[in-house]
Amino acid sequence: MNASNSKSPKHYRFTPTPEEAGMRLDQFVPAKTDELSRTLLRKIVDIGGAHVGGRRVRRCSLPVRAGEEVVIHIDGLPLEPYVLRPEDVLMEDDYLLAVAKPAGVETQPTPARYKGTLYAALLDHLHNPHRPLDRPELGMAQRLDRDTSGVMVFSIHRRAHGRLTEIIAGREAEKSYLALVSGHPAEKEGEIRSLLAKNRKSNRVRSVARGGKEAITRYRVIEEFDDAALLEVRLMTGRSHQIRAHLSEAGHPLLGDVRYDGPRIWQGREIPRQMLHAHRLVLPHPVTGERLILEAPVPGDMREFLGEDGVEF
Numbered sequence: 001m002n003a004s005n006s007k008s009p010k011h012y013r014f015t016p017t018p019e020e021a022g023m024r025l026d027q028f029v030p031a032k033t034d035e036l037s038r039t040l041l042r043k044i045v046d047i048g049g050a051h052v053g054g055r056r057v058r059r060c061s062l063p064v065r066a067g068e069e070v071v072i073h074i075d076g077l078p079l080e081p082y083v084l085r086p087e088d089v090l091m092e093d094d095y096l097l098a099v100a101k102p103a104g105v106e107t108q109p110t111p112a113r114y115k116g117t118l119y120a121a122l123l124d125h126l127h128n129p130h131r132p133l134d135r136p137e138l139g140m141a142q143r144l145d146r147d148t149s150g151v152m153v154f155s156i157h158r159r160a161h162g163r164l165t166e167i168i169a170g171r172e173a174e175k176s177y178l179a180l181v182s183g184h185p186a187e188k189e190g191e192i193r194s195l196l197a198k199n200r201k202s203n204r205v206r207s208v209a210r211g212g213k214e215a216i217t218r219y220r221v222i223e224e225f226d227d228a229a230l231l232e233v234r235l236m237t238g239r240s241h242q243i244r245a246h247l248s249e250a251g252h253p254l255l256g257d258v259r260y261d262g263p264r265i266w267q268g269r270e271i272p273r274q275m276l277h278a279h280r281l282v283l284p285h286p287v288t289g290e291r292l293i294l295e296a297p298v299p300g301d302m303r304e305f306l307g308e309d310g311v312e313f
Contacts, residue, residue: 012072016064026060043079048114073112081116084125095160095287100296103149141168150278151296163286174282175235180275181252189220192246205241215239217246
């Protein structure tokens with residue numbers, strides 16, 4: 001098995017014995033399993049997927065201690081860190097930074113990686129080489145799932161963060177998504193309203209009769225294809241997995257969203273991810289009040305499945 005190409009997350013746990021104490025980390029781990037070579041482990045350590053004694057470590061030469069657990073996390077993504085490209089930046093001023101997040105990039109650090117997340121890439125982008133000890137201000141007011149692409153906006157000045165959080169959490173921001181779903185909705189426009197809560201057993205969000213948080217999703221059909229449809233979806237609330245849960249429960253799960261019963265194969269082709277893209281975000285600037293219209297281009301993998309003829313985005 002080549003762990004760096006595996007799509008499934010993996011976790012390796014080892015506890016050094018007294019005889020193994022003092023071994024370098026990049027000697028100890030390969031000695032415990034053939035699945036993690038020394039070269040592969042170095043890449044994992046570099047992006048932040050190695051933890052010793054509950055702490056993320058950055059040195060392959062770290063000597064292990066007896067009884068101190070070593071945990072190696074692999075999330076199945078490429079081990080080459082994501083780097084923010086100029087074309088990913090949608091707007092930037094003294095207070096805000098808006099970007100187009102690619103699919104397959106974690107928004108924030110996880111146990112499996114620090115480097116390679118959008119958050120880390122933005123810190124690198126904001127780093128001032130003339131003031132290397134200054135940590136950039138970077139405030140997160142929204143999140144997108146790893147396999148959802150599209151617009152994200154961050155505060156880069158403390159004066160903007162509180163107000164931006166209010167705007168994103170409330171109804172002042174217009175959040176529009178493009179969703180490629182299975183089947184054809186009976187109604188060309190509609191609203192889905194329910195209380196959503198997370199099921200601890202299945203780790204999925206679902207509608208419940210009581211005890212959940214109000215969630216309102218509006219949609220309209222843009223185009224219909226064979227056994228699929230392209231929807232524009234607007235979020236009136238911002239619950240975790242709201243679009244994915246609502247569309248699945250309506251009988252039209254996202255193509256590629258296996259977690260919410262979406263098909264992995266469409267027209268004989270494997271779908272690489274859930275076909276959801278945060279296309280447009282309209283909001284007042286948290287400091288100046290100016291109306292901002294932020295749009296992320298439809299990514300290539302989604303255009304490939306849609307085709308470009310006759311589809312108006």
